[in-house]
Amino acid sequence: MYDRETRFVMEETLNHARIEYTEKGVMHMASRRCMVLAISASTAILGIVTQFTIPEQFCLDVPEARIDRIGCVLKRVNVNNTIEARFLRLLSERDMDRIFVYSHHPAHRDRLLDLRA
Template sequence: MYDREARFPMEDTMNAARIEYTEKGVMHMASRRADVLRISMSGAILGMLTQYNLPQQFYLDIPDARISKVGCLLMKTYTNNTVEVRFLRLMTQKELDRIFIFSTHPAHKDKVLDVRSW
């Protein structure tokens, strides 16, 4: 299903993120830190500090941009501690703009926050 969907172009970014998932059935929630390296409306490339055994489905939080509980599906794991994920819903342009405002990537240094849109 996900391989037949339209792909949106990825854009470089650098945001702190948190991955949340359940371990051992539904016993407890585990949380791991990650970095959003590239993002589009339908997916992202996440960088990890170390190699984790991630489940196929998990939640992604981007606390700086106040985006929480975005459902993700693990598509591919790379050897350089990065993973490619697809979102279970499309990100809106408003959410992407908020992510780019709080990004530390040099390509987004001129982005400003429009207070009226919040």
């Protein structure tokens, strides 16, 4: 299914984020901190310690940009403590702009948030 979809351009960013998932069925909710290193409308690369078991499905929160509970599916675990996650829905341009405005990456230093939109 994902092979036939159009690929969106990944753009580097540095945002603090959190993944939330359930452990042991529905009994226990766990969360881990991570960094969003690159993002597109359909995919994100997250920097996280991969020494623990990463679930196949989780929710991504970006608290600085006030974006809550983006459903994700794990695509790939890389050796350099990064994972590639696929979003269950495409991010809107407004959400992408919010992420870039609150990014710590030097390329996004001059971005401003449009309050009228």
